[in-house]
Amino acid sequence: MNTHNDNNNGKACLLVTGGAGFIGSCFVLLARAQNTYRIINLDLLSYAGNLENLASLADDPDHIFIRGDIGNGELVAHLLREYAPAGVVNFAAESHVDRSIYDPDAFVRTNVLGTSSLLRSCLAYWQSLDGPRRENFRFLHVSTDEVFGSLGPDDAPFSETTPYAPNSPYSASKAGSDMLVRAFHETYGLPTLLTNCSNNYGPRQFPEKLIPLLIIKALAGEPLPIYGKGLNVRDWLHVEDHCRAITMVLENGRPGQTYAVGGRSEKANIEVVRELCSLLDAKAPRAKGAYADLISYVADRPGHDLRYAIDPAKIERELGWRARHNFASGLESTVDWYLNNQEWVSRVQSGAYRQWLDTHYRER
Numbered sequence: 001m002n003t004h005n006d007n008n009n010g011k012a013c014l015l016v017t018g019g020a021g022f023i024g025s026c027f028v029l030l031a032r033a034q035n036t037y038r039i040i041n042l043d044l045l046s047y048a049g050n051l052e053n054l055a056s057l058a059d060d061p062d063h064i065f066i067r068g069d070i071g072n073g074e075l076v077a078h079l080l081r082e083y084a085p086a087g088v089v090n091f092a093a094e095s096h097v098d099r100s101i102y103d104p105d106a107f108v109r110t111n112v113l114g115t116s117s118l119l120r121s122c123l124a125y126w127q128s129l130d131g132p133r134r135e136n137f138r139f140l141h142v143s144t145d146e147v148f149g150s151l152g153p154d155d156a157p158f159s160e161t162t163p164y165a166p167n168s169p170y171s172a173s174k175a176g177s178d179m180l181v182r183a184f185h186e187t188y189g190l191p192t193l194l195t196n197c198s199n200n201y202g203p204r205q206f207p208e209k210l211i212p213l214l215i216i217k218a219l220a221g222e223p224l225p226i227y228g229k230g231l232n233v234r235d236w237l238h239v240e241d242h243c244r245a246i247t248m249v250l251e252n253g254r255p256g257q258t259y260a261v262g263g264r265s266e267k268a269n270i271e272v273v274r275e276l277c278s279l280l281d282a283k284a285p286r287a288k289g290a291y292a293d294l295i296s297y298v299a300d301r302p303g304h305d306l307r308y309a310i311d312p313a314k315i316e317r318e319l320g321w322r323a324r325h326n327f328a329s330g331l332e333s334t335v336d337w338y339l340n341n342q343e344w345v346s347r348v349q350s351g352a353y354r355q356w357l358d359t360h361y362r363e364r
């Protein structure tokens with residue numbers, strides 16, 4: 001995937017969707033720091049999209065932000081014609097399991113119907129290309145290990161050949177989008193790539209997910225809600241390692257293939273929370289008592305998957321990818337980020353980033 005284009009300041013251009021969210025913004029920031037791609041960033045700015053994540057790119061002519069829906073075929077067709085990207089990376093999604101339990105339809109709308117519409121727009125664009133531009137075009141869909149369902153304590157980790165068995169509306173909708181990606185490759189020959197990654201952590205994660213939520217609650221002296229007994233296991237990967245994996249798959253992955261990405265870093269939730277508490281005890285001690293005193297066991301999540309684990313042997317062997325962050329130091333730097341960016345946190349919590357957004361968009 002190395003096509004250059006004159007309309008794009010002589011750089012290969014990527015259409016990135018969902019690039020104002022947690023993982024998408026990390027990908028965009030890394031790509032622009034390395035000056036490898038011109039980025040057209042299409043994001044609807046749902047509650048989880050935050051332009052403040054991209055504030056450092058405000059004056060970067062090679063980052064073009066467009067507020068819009070991946071399901072808006074006319075808009076996507078226009079962007080593809082206008083910028084002629086060499087590839088598309090689809091991060092846009094509804095991404096939180098708990099929200100999917102309350103409103104599954106929102107997940108079907110963006111994750112299934114939105115992805116289907118995006119695929120159709122990309123197919124039409126790809127079919128209009130010829131020569132090396134057509135040969136080199138890639139559509140990379142960013143997915144999750146949750147599509148594989150739940151493992152027992154002694155089961156082998158998920159790999160690319162594990163059958164899909166999603167248990168939540170979130171994972172079911174992601175499974176649906178993955179199947180559509182597969183079908184567009186098999187039926188129309190669209191050069192697709194698929195990644196199924198484990199739980200990410202790192203800076204700028206929306207404080208509804210376990211790690212940022214508990215950091216923020218701990219600092220506020222609030223109870224730390226642990227679902228069930230805290231014994232559910234997740235495999236944790238630093239978001240930058242995930243973004244490097246996506247770049248490697250985009251550049252050297254084989255069209256039609258899937259790559260499982262994980263940190264070989266399985267932890268029970270209670271272990272993660274205890275590690276968080278001791279980091280906070282050292283960095284921001286409470287006036288009285290330890291942060292672990294705030295741990296509070298609450299009713300379990302319905303359909304709560306017991307364990308996720310990934311065997312990343314294929315991406316390691318074929319593409320030479322390796323996780324660079326280990327969990328202990330990655331978690332520490334994540335805690336540091338939240339401690340040093342409490343204004344980001346309070347703007348997200350108060351909704352002030354949304355008021356700013358409304359003002360920002362009223363003015364254009």
Ligand code: NAD
Nearest residue numbers: 018020021022023044045046048049069070092093095200
């Ligand atoms: P996120 O919720 O932080 O960000 C999602 C982004 O998509 C937001 O900026 C939002 O505004 C945007 N968006 C939502 N609907 C849209 C639409 N219809 N059109 C355009 N933009 C839209 O999510 P994240 O954690 O950054 O996850 C990104 C992707 O990675 C998702 O597809 C998710 O399934 C996948 N994934 C996440 C994890 C994880 O641990 N967070 C792990 C593996 C895979």
Ligand code: TYD
Nearest residue numbers: 097199208209210211225226227232234269
């Ligand atoms: P989460 O960050 O929502 O990611 P996912 O459900 O996609 O794995 O949750 C991670 C784990 O932490 C999961 O097992 C549910 C658990 N959890 C809690 O125990 N308490 C909480 O408040 C949250 C948000 C999650």
